[in-house]
Amino acid sequence: xxxxxxxxxxxxxxxxxxxxxxxxxxxxxxxxxxxxxxxxxxxxxxxxxxxxxxxxxxxxxxxxxxxxxxxxxxxxxxxxxxxxxxxxxxxxxxxxxxxxxxxxxxxxxxxxxxxxxxxxxxxxxxxxxxxxxxxxxxxxxxxxxxxxxxxxxxxxxxxxxxxxxxxxxxxxxxxxxxxxxxxxxxxxxxxxxxxxxxxxxxxxxxxxxxxxxxxxxxxxxxxxxxxxxxxxxxxxxxxxxxxxxxxxxxxxxxxxxxxx
Amino acid sequence: xxxxxxxxxxxxxxxxxxxxxxxxxxxxxxxxxxxxxxxxxxxxxxxxxxxxxxxxxxxxxxxxxxxxxxxxxxxxxxxxxxxxxxxxxxxxxxxxxxxxxxxxxxxxxxxxxxxxxxxxxxxxxxxxxxxxxxxxxxxxxxxxxxxxxxxxxxxxxxxxxxxxxxxxxxxxxxxxxxxxxxxxxxxxxxxxxxxxxxxxxxxxxxxxxxxxxxxxxxxxxxxxxxxxxxxxxxxxxxxxxxxxxxxxxxxxxxxxxxxxxxxxxxxxxxxxxxxxxxxxxxxxxxxxxxxxxxxxxxxxxxxxxxxxxxxxxxxxxxxxxxxxxxxxxxxxxxxxxxxxxxxxxxxxxxxxxxxxxxxxxxxxxxxxxxxxxxxxxxxxxxxxxxxxxxxxxxxxxxx
Numbered sequence: 086x087x088x089x090x091x092x093x094x095x096x097x098x099x100x101x102x103x104x105x106x107x108x109x110x111x112x113x114x115x116x117x118x119x120x121x122x123x124x125x126x127x128x129x130x131x132x133x134x135x136x137x138x139x140x141x142x143x144x145x146x147x148x149x150x151x152x153x154x155x156x157x158x159x160x161x162x163x164x165x166x167x168x169x170x171x172x173x174x175x176x177x178x179x180x181x182x183x184x185x186x187x188x189x190x191x192x193x194x195x196x197x198x199x200x201x202x203x204x205x206x207x208x209x210x211x212x213x214x215x216x217x218x219x220x221x222x223x224x225x226x227x228x229x230x231x232x233x234x235x236x237x238x239x240x241x242x243x244x245x246x247x248x249x250x251x252x253x254x255x256x257x258x259x260x261x262x263x264x265x266x267x268x269x270x271x272x273x274x275x276x277x278x279x280x281x282x283x284x285x286x287x288x289x290x291x292x293x294x295x296x297x298x299x300x301x302x303x304x305x306x307x308x309x310x311x312x313x314x315x316x317x318x319x320x321x322x323x324x325x326x327x328x329x330x331x332x333x334x335x336x337x338x339x340x341x342x343x344x345x
Numbered sequence: 346x347x348x349x350x351x352x353x354x355x356x357x358x359x360x361x362x363x364x365x366x367x368x369x370x371x372x373x374x375x376x377x378x379x380x381x382x383x384x385x386x387x388x389x390x391x392x393x394x395x396x397x398x399x400x401x402x403x404x405x406x407x408x409x410x411x412x413x414x415x416x417x418x419x420x421x422x423x424x425x426x427x428x429x430x431x432x433x434x435x436x437x438x439x440x441x442x443x444x445x446x447x448x449x450x451x452x453x454x455x456x457x458x459x460x461x462x463x464x465x466x467x468x469x470x471x472x473x474x475x476x477x478x479x480x481x482x483x484x485x486x487x488x489x490x491x492x493x494x495x496x497x498x499x500x501x502x503x504x505x506x507x508x509x510x511x512x513x514x515x516x517x518x519x520x521x522x523x524x525x526x527x528x529x530x531x532x533x534x535x536x537x538x539x540x541x542x543x544x545x546x547x548x549x550x551x552x553x554x555x556x557x558x559x560x561x562x563x564x565x566x567x568x569x570x571x572x573x574x575x576x577x578x579x580x581x582x583x584x585x586x587x588x589x590x591x592x593x594x595x596x597x598x599x600x601x602x603x604x605x606x607x608x609x610x611x612x613x614x615x616x617x618x619x620x621x622x623x624x625x626x627x628x629x630x631x632x633x634x635x636x637x638x639x640x641x642x643x644x645x646x647x648x649x650x651x652x653x654x655x656x657x658x659x660x661x662x663x664x665x666x667x668x669x670x671x672x673x674x675x676x677x678x679x680x681x682x683x684x685x686x687x688x689x690x691x692x693x694x695x696x697x698x699x700x701x702x703x704x705x706x707x708x709x710x711x712x713x714x715x716x717x718x719x720x721x722x723x724x725x726x727x728x729x730x731x732x733x734x735x736x737x738x739x740x741x742x743x744x
C-alpha cells in the first residue's frame with residue numbers, strides 16, 4: 086500500500102479519484118516468478134515513472150494494466166473495472182488505456198492518418214470525417230500534421246513514436262502507459278518525443294512511464310518507483326528518490342545510471 | 346561517360362580502355378556480347394534441329410493439326426470424336442488441363458489456409474495432426490500420391506452393379522461418381538434473376554454500409570446481409586416457383602450408368618492428389634506469413650481496444666498477405682505444371698493429347714513439344730500476371 090490517501094500528489098498537485106489499483110499482484114512465467122506482490126495505486130492526473138535494471142519486471146507490470154500480460158494472483162482494477170478473463174471487461178479497459186511501445190508498432194500498411202483513425206472508427210464508431218478531424222488535431226499537437234498521408238516506413242524513428250502517441254490519444258484515453266518510449270531512438274530524437282510527453286503531462290494526463298530518462302523523471306514525475314527482481318523496492322517523490330534513496334539496491338542503481 | 350577533364354589529362358588513355366572502364370559503356374558492351382552469344386547458341390541449335398529433321402525426311406510444319414486425330418478421349422467438355430482434328434484434340438486437352446488446374450487451385454487454397462491456421466492452433470492435438478499431415482504429404486513425391494489415390498478410387502470403389510448409392514441420386518463406382526445433372530425449366534430464369542439481384546444488392550449494400558460508417562460511424566452486419574441476399578433470396582425464389590429444375594438421374598443400364606453427369610476416377614484422383622499435395626505447401630506458406638507479422642502489431646491493435654477478429658482482419662491479415670502472395674503464386678504455377686503428371690493415370694490433359702497420342706501418331710515431336718511448351722508457358726504467364734497485379738495492389742510503401 087502506498088501512503089497517499091489524500092488526493093494530493095507527492096509534489097503537491099491536486100489529484101482526482103484513484104484510477105488504477107493493483108493489490109497483491111503476482112505473476113509467473115511457468116516456474117519463474119516475474120512479479121512479486123505488487124501494490125500500486127494511481128490517482129487520476131498522477132504521473133509515475135517506473136525505473137529499474139533490465140529484467141526487473143517494469144514492462145511486465147505495466148503490460149498487466151491493459152492485460153497484454155495476464156496476472157495469476159491478486160487484483161487489478163482499472164477505471165472501476167476489474168481485469169479478469171472477461172473479454173468484454175478487457176476490451177473496455179483497453180479502450181480507456183493508451184499504450185506507447187518501445188518499437189512504436191505502427192501499422193505499416195496504413196497511412197499515418199489511417200493509423201490514427203483505425204480504432205476510433207472501429208471501436209468508438211466515430212464517423213470518418215470526425216475521426217480524421219480529431220486525428221489531425223492530435224497530429225498537430227505532436228507537430229507532424231504534414232506527414233498525415235505518408236506511411237510509417239517513410240518517417241524517422243522520432244516521428245514514428247510521436248505518431249504512436251497521437252494514435253493512442255485519438256481514443257481519448259484516461260490513462261497513458263509508456264513502455265520505454267525513447268529506448269529505440271537516436272539521442273537527437275529522444276528530445277522531440279520527451280517534449281511531447283512533458284506537454285501531455287502538463288495537460289493533466291494520468292501517465293505511467295517505464296523509462297531510463299532520469300531528467301524526465303525529475304521534471305515530470307509525481308512519484309518514482311524503483312523495481313528489482315519483480316518487486317517494488319522503493320517508491321518516493323523524485324527529490325527524495327534521487328537525493329536520498331533509502332535502499333542499498335536503489336543507491337547502487339542510481340550510482341550506475343547517473344555516473345555517465 | 347568520360348568527362349572533358351579526363352580528355353585533357355596529359356596521359357590520354359586509349360579508346361578501348363576508356364570504353365571498358367566507363368561504368369555505363371561497359372554494361373552496354375557486356376550486354377551486346379551476351380546477346381550475341383545467346384543468339385549464336387540458339388541459332389545453331391535451331392539450324393542443327395532443322396538439318397537433322399531434314400535428314401530424317403521431316404519438314405517443320407504444323408499442317409498435321411488439320412488432319413483427323415483418329416483416337417478417342419475419355420473426358421471431353423467440348424464436342425469431340427475420333428474423326429475430329431488433332432487441333433480439336435489439343436483444345437480438349439487444354440480444357441481438361443485448365444479444369445483440373447482451376448479446381449485444384451481452388452481446393453488447395455481453401456485446404457491450405459485451413460491447415461495453415463490449424464498448424465498455429467494452441468490446441469496440442471489439432472496442431473500435431475496438422476503437422477503430421479503436412480510433413481507426410483509434402484515429403485512424398487506427387488506421382489505416388491496420384492497413383493495412390495487413383496488406386497484407392499479404382500480398386501476400393503465397387504463396380505457399377507454394386508455402386509454405393511447415396512440417396513438414389515449419386516452413385517460411387519470404380520468408373521467414376523455418377524451424379525444427377527440439372528435440366529433447367531423456363532421458370533428457372535426467375536431463380537437466376539434472383540441470384541443476380543442478390544449479387545447486385547450486396548454490392549450496393551456494401552457500398553451503402555461503408556458510406557454510412559464513414560458518415561455516422563454506424564456499423565451494419567454486412568456479412569450476414571450479404572449471405573442472405575446471395576444465397577437466401579435465390580433459395581426462396583427457387584422454392585416459391587416450385588423448384589423449376591428437372592434432375593436427370595443416372596440409371597444403371599447394362600454394365601454402366603447412363604444419364605446424369607460423371608466425375609471420372611482419373612479426374613478425381615488427379616484433382617485430389619494435386620490439391621492435397623499443394624495444400625501442404627500452401628499451409629506452410631500461410632503459417633509463415635502469419636508468423637511473419639510482428640507480434641507487436643497484434644499487441645498494438647489490441648491495446649487500442651480492437652477485438653481479436655478486427656485485429657485479424659484489419660491488421661494481421663493485410664500484412665500477412667504481403668508475405669503469402671508471392672510464394673503462393675509459385676505454388677499455383679507448380680500445381681498447373683504438375684497436372685501434366687496426369688499422363689500416369691490416363692487423364693487426357695494437354696500433355697496426354699497433343700503431347701502424347703498426337704505426337705506418337707504423327708511423329709511430329711518437335712512441333713508437338715513446342716506447342717505443349719507454349720501452352721504451359723502461357724498458363725504460367727497468365728497466373729504470374731494475375732498474381733503480380735494483386736501483389737502490387739497490396740504492396741507495402743517504404744520510403
